[in-house]
Amino acid sequence: MTRFDAWLRPTPPPQTEPPLDAAGRRALWFEVTVVLLVTFGLSGLSGILSLVEDALAPGGLADQTVALNASRSEYGWIDLGRQLLGIVKLCAWAALGLYLLWRSGLGPAKIGLGRPRPRPDLLPGVGLAALIGLPGLALYLIANAVGANLTVLPSTIEEHWWRLPALLLWAFANSGAEEVLVVAYLISRLRRLGWTENSSLLASSLLRGSYHLYQGLGGGIGNVVMGLVLGRYWQRTNRLWPLIIAHWLIDAVAFVGYTALRGHVSWLP
Template sequence: MSAWLRPAPPPRTDPALTAPQRRALWVEITIVLLITFGLSGLSGLLSLAESLLTPGSLAEQTVALNVPRASHPLLDLARQLLGVVRLLAWGALGLYLLWRSGLGPRAIGFGRPVVRPDVTQGVGLAALIGIPGLALYLAAQAVGANLTVAPSTIDDHWWRLPVLVLWAIANSGAEEILVVAYLLSRLRRLGWGENSSLLASALLRGSYHLYQGFGGGVGNVVMGLVFGRYWQKTNRLWPLVIAHALIDAVAFVGYAALRGRVGWIP
């Protein structure tokens, strides 16, 4: 039986939270999200509002995902790596808090990877999300509902491609640990149903992509629904991290390699 069809793991039988424990857990969630992707979601909303207030359609505006961070190449490299470390630290924070509450990496499907099934399922999920996602982006951009996205405007330094791959890995690790494993686990502990917590996770994922426009927001809500449900049913996080890293790496590196050689790439 495939992992997707396998029944969801039984819910934890932890004792009910007391009122102070519930408040403490909500405070923890709020702080974590304000430090990480919740604040990014609010920033995404403001960016979308600014784009809507700018004369012209959204498609006439361009947003870059990976940009130079300094004028000197080595300083730029150092700042790029600091950004990667920050994302990895966000993911580590989520893992630590879950571990402190009794959910170690193995309990959330992030222990030792099972290479063949994890990679196979990760590639399958990447294709399931990446190909329709590209079509949705092109359609949304064509009707003026999305900004023109430039995955990278980093100059052609010797370190550009390795750094773009590191960004892809850091993005995937931080997002899947915090937005899927951490948030869904915490909401489950608070007594939320699987569907309501899944929707909250997906909406959070969509919110911090709204700077790309409505297409980016909707596409990532769909990705959040698929990825979150996969985790709820299989309790495996590695395939999600692998899939997300592949999607981002193909977008970042492919754009850098094909820009100026393919007509429809801005």
């Protein structure tokens, strides 16, 4: 077996809890369903509807635009308040997943959210960001060119003194909520329900892709691939910080870089 083949094989944690009985399985399925319906599962259904709506609209997908971060009021202080409320909502989603895992015996340290360390967390996070971010940008440009993706505007927030910190906070909230809920929470719960590592990884990745379909097929497919890479990394290492760091770097560079370069380079919309 080559080192690459070994990396593709997950390393599931040892089973320390007794198998669930029928009542326990129903209760856990109910919990997962409710959590997804109030978080990314509902966003996934909305993403599918958005893609269908955009496909039915006159013109191609590439002729339409979608802003990832937009102003939410013409009044600066109300806009700031609504931006912060959206950030707090995502942080609350992450906290919900962490709380439910902790109640079941999986505290932060057991899912790889203990004290962050430079060598096992920061360096792999930077590496994962480069591994995913650069091909992801290429995939977006190709998908947009062939009409399979909307034109994505990372930020259209009006110029305010708080715009830069708000974008950085949005990047952190996105990364924390997605990696905690879609990777650590969902895969852990599906493991408990008896799913294989590969099946739970696929479910997690498809969920990630679904709530990005509002960007187009390219956004959905690109995020499925991102989910496969990040999810497998977590399954192999049980370290969640590298995923959060990588995701934060990708979003922060996209949000802040777009804001800084828009109007100064010809290839940005």
